Amino acid sequence: MRNPDVKLAANIFEKPEMAPTRDGFGKGSVEAGKADPRVVVLSADLEESTRAEWFHKEFPERFIEMGVAEQNMATVAAGMANYGKIPFITSYAAFSPGRNWEQIRTTIALNNVPVIVCGMHAGVSVGPDGATHQMLEDIALMRAMPNMTVLSPCDAEEARKATMAAAKRGSPVYIRFGREKTPVMTTADTPFEIGKAQIFWKSDPSLGKAGFPSVAVFATGPLVHNALLAAQQLEKEGVAVTVVNVSTIKPLDPMILEIAKSAGAVVTVEEHQVNGGLGGAIAELLAKNAPRHIEFVGVQDQFGQSGKPDELIEHYQMGVSHIAAAIKSAMSQKN
Amino acid sequence: MTSLSDSEIREIESKAQHIRETIIEMLVAAGSGHTAGPLGMADIFAALYFHVLKHDPKNPNWEERDRLLLSNGHITPVRYATMAHAGYFPVEECLTLRRFGSRLQGHPEREKLPGVETTSGPLGSGLSQAAGYAYAARMDGKHFRVFCAMSDGEHQEGNLWEAAMFAGKYKLSNLTAIIDRNNIQIDGMTENIMPLEPLREKYEAFNWHVLEVDGHNIAQFIAACDEAYAIYEKPTVIIAHTIPGKGIKEIERDFRWHGKPPKPEEGKKFLDELRTMGGKISSEHQ
Numbered sequence: 001m002r003n004p005d006v007k008l009a010a011n012i013f014e015k016p017e018m019a020p021t022r023d024g025f026g027k028g029s030v031e032a033g034k035a036d037p038r039v040v041v042l043s044a045d046l047e048e049s050t051r052a053e054w055f056h057k058e059f060p061e062r063f064i065e066m067g068v069a070e071q072n073m074a075t076v077a078a079g080m081a082n083y084g085k086i087p088f089i090t091s092y093a094a095f096s097p098g099r100n101w102e103q104i105r106t107t108i109a110l111n112n113v114p115v116i117v118c119g120m121h122a123g124v125s126v127g128p129d130g131a132t133h134q135m136l137e138d139i140a141l142m143r144a145m146p147n148m149t150v151l152s153p154c155d156a157e158e159a160r161k162a163t164m165a166a167a168k169r170g171s172p173v174y175i176r177f178g179r180e181k182t183p184v185m186t187t188a189d190t191p192f193e194i195g196k197a198q199i200f201w202k203s204d205p206s207l208g209k210a211g212f213p214s215v216a217v218f219a220t221g222p223l224v225h226n227a228l229l230a231a232q233q234l235e236k237e238g239v240a241v242t243v244v245n246v247s248t249i250k251p252l253d254p255m256i257l258e259i260a261k262s263a264g265a266v267v268t269v270e271e272h273q274v275n276g277g278l279g280g281a282i283a284e285l286l287a288k289n290a291p292r293h294i295e296f297v298g299v300q301d302q303f304g305q306s307g308k309p310d311e312l313i314e315h316y317q318m319g320v321s322h323i324a325a326a327i328k329s330a331m332s333q334k335n
Numbered sequence: 336m337t338s339l340s341d342s343e344i345r346e347i348e349s350k351a352q353h354i355r356e357t358i359i360e361m362l363v364a365a366g367s368g369h370t371a372g373p374l375g376m377a378d379i380f381a382a383l384y385f386h387v388l389k390h391d392p393k394n395p396n397w398e399e400r401d402r403l404l405l406s407n408g409h410i411t412p413v414r415y416a417t418m419a420h421a422g423y424f425p426v427e428e429c430l431t432l433r434r435f436g437s438r439l440q441g442h443p444e445r446e447k448l449p450g451v452e453t454t455s456g457p458l459g460s461g462l463s464q465a466a467g468y469a470y471a472a473r474m475d476g477k478h479f480r481v482f483c484a485m486s487d488g489e490h491q492e493g494n495l496w497e498a499a500m501f502a503g504k505y506k507l508s509n510l511t512a513i514i515d516r517n518n519i520q521i522d523g524m525t526e527n528i529m530p531l532e533p534l535r536e537k538y539e540a541f542n543w544h545v546l547e548v549d550g551h552n553i554a555q556f557i558a559a560c561d562e563a564y565a566i567y568e569k570p571t572v573i574i575a576h577t578i579p580g581k582g583i584k585e586i587e588r589d590f591r592w593h594g595k596p597p598k599p600e601e602g603k604k605f606l607d608e609l610r611t612m613g614g615k616i617s618s619e620h621q
Contacts, residue, residue, distance in 0.1 A: 079467025
């Protein structure tokens, strides 16, 4: 059953409201801009699709057009943050942090200045643009970097909150956003805090056969919705599942370890390479502290291709049925 | 800034000579690091810290200070030595260069040593940081200047030209770039590795005001900084023609000294050369 404490939208399973997480950036950046005059937004010739134009309209004097130059955008932002501004840099994740990783590493992370790197259009769900634009390695790239906080909001509302929280962080942050409209699961009342994961779904403890503990599903981004659908379906079959929305991938919430310990097995779900992303982060945490069998739902060391978002999610085995199958597989491998 | 008397210029030249001695001492002690670039930029760094820059060694985070960002972080020994002589920290600390636990990292780090302004080493990213700094300062109506010291070789990096385009577009007149045009890079001469000329025309085409100076002529360099300050509507770049390794005959113009330190016995010989003014005086001055 859904966790009442996190105040999810009533309609998450029946015709949920749909919005892209990048809209959350658009709203959140305007709110952050109102709250703090130091906030500036830099755009690399993509202000409409990144939603940076929402900030541009509100604060034209604090919007900076960089042209198609992501390396310069990162380093100009580093200089601005070093001065005392709070810059958001916006582009597609394939280009930023894809192209400007070294600039982010040296001039933002090592320099330890509060630039917020906003990677839009992440994942295969970009769709028809194809593999070049379907960023699947950004979490791995950014997670490996000291001083960097890594956020991956599950829906537009959480993306709004993450954007505002990042502006207050005072240190480098990466936020991952998607292009497609995806279900809005959270509400204005759903708590959000950097470094905190949220239990969205927890099966009744009496559920389950032969005392088998629940399977812990750690999911990030809009695929959290697929994980919830899988959990709902499995509950009807008597399988106990806990679904955790991991919107902060770095630093990981210590609660994740406790949930994993009480679970029989673990499944991770992400629209990212299974290497080095959320699955990698959870595996590192558990291998050291509480080894558990883990099934990794995500892209299996491949590039994407053109297609419709839904068919790509299915093709790369991140659909509801794949998550349900991974949960069952995890149960059969229980420790 | 006002024009300098001959004796004031000689005083800065003498500072540069002390800075060169410290550079040799610190590189010998470190056993690694770059020699030619730091020696070649000693006159310019002396002119910056002892005349051009508005700064306070006792208050390195003073809000109204001029900012000097060093893009080619590998010549940081000249900055460390100059900062020490200017009073930011004891000159003896220079001997900790590149050692474990030292504030004087092999390439400069902002959080390690107050006053270095930014972290640098990977080439081609200093100018854009300086441009971002200048843009942000102008937004807030600040009056301090932003300087960026760069190498010539790093002009082979694409990021640098993105920054040049950006600064030209936004007419960042509070930004002054200084290029150490010493014609060498690690593997040889810049014009053989990947030609940069015509460098002046490139910057002019990017809507910069361009000045060229003898990088060992203190008065000329200071006059160029004054002119840059007076130019509105454009950023200024000062192409400073320098001799790599300036001050030590054996190192001058030899690209093989780009990235290696003197051995202890070489260091002794070089210090002797510096301290006797190339043999002009019979005993070493200290």
